[in-house]
Amino acid sequence: VKLMKDQDLAGKRVLIREDLNVPLDNGRITSTVRIDAAIPTIKAALEKGAKVAVMSHLGRPDEGVYEESSSLAPVAKYLSEKLGREVPLVKDWVDGYTSDSDLVLLENVRFNVGEGKNSDELAKKMAALCDVFVMDAFGTAHRAQASTHGVAKFAPVAVAGPLLSAELEALGKVLDNPARPLVAIVGGSKVSSKLSVLEAVSKIADTLIVGGGISNTFVASAGNEVGNSLYEKDLIPEAQRLRAATDVVFATDVRVTKEGFKAWNHNSVAVAKKANEIQADEEIIDYGPETAARVADIIKNAKTILWNGPCGVFEFDAFAQGTETISRAIADSEGFSVAGGGDTLAAIDKWNLADKISYVSTGGGAFLEFVEGKKLPAVAILEERAKG
């Protein structure tokens, strides 16, 4: 693909697609990671003398209607604060707009009819707003939509921004020719929703560590009673197949509770026990201490680490020890580490470890699809455009 850094942008109208889809709580941004990651790209384009318009989606509003709860207004405010200058939010822009500012934020792309279906008509209008289109939204690169794919088809020039390039490079380093051993940690609640990831990773990783509800299905596959734990009985054969194909590490001791998820709170208590001692009325909630220590040891000796998904219900301290142990082990490891996914980022934030992980991806779904080996449509179109 062609890169933004190699373009002469002086005096040009540059349209940058970022993923500024940040979590909001009553209009307050709860994680600014994605905005912070986009800022260097915006600054670089301004330094090159471009007239910059940034576009993004936020949430999943209905097309064709303005909805205040999905407005990028909080993002414009945060950008203004971070950049120390007013960043105007342009509400109506698809058919053209005027602004004196050399930096504007365009209101949520998903308010426009045709965004989701990648309408050519809409994409052409977006393309008409720029001389150069910069795709920088790695987090949305798995979506073939008007603002990610269509616009790249019709813009005079379409290039990758520095964040997108950095993401692809970091993930490439893990997937293409990793320093070994390569250890992958896949946590989260369900085998079914991560099956393709587990399969892809089982082919390249020297060790696959599973956590959370996924680990529970493996615990059951080893013939253990799992009581009330979240697990997927139908996927036990898949778990067995994965174990036959590669070195899969799952819990051999666990922490359990009898409380039921509605009662979980910050004073909840968990009891550690061996995986073969779980009672019918108990629920696995975290790794046990021995498993956590074993997993930390494997991570410590890894040369490359790929991490997605927590290993327990880490929101509550009594259930967070497994996730905390692996997060800290990754942070302390000298290997090259890449982490991605919304819950994973929240865990990294909880223990303030972002600076100690080699690369923290801004992608959720895009990160997983890339790991699965899928071609991201918004990247594919840039490759096509680069061929001329």
Ligand code: 3PG
């Ligand atoms: C994400 O948060 O994964 C991206 O911003 C994509 O959002 P979407 O799933 O609503 O397309």
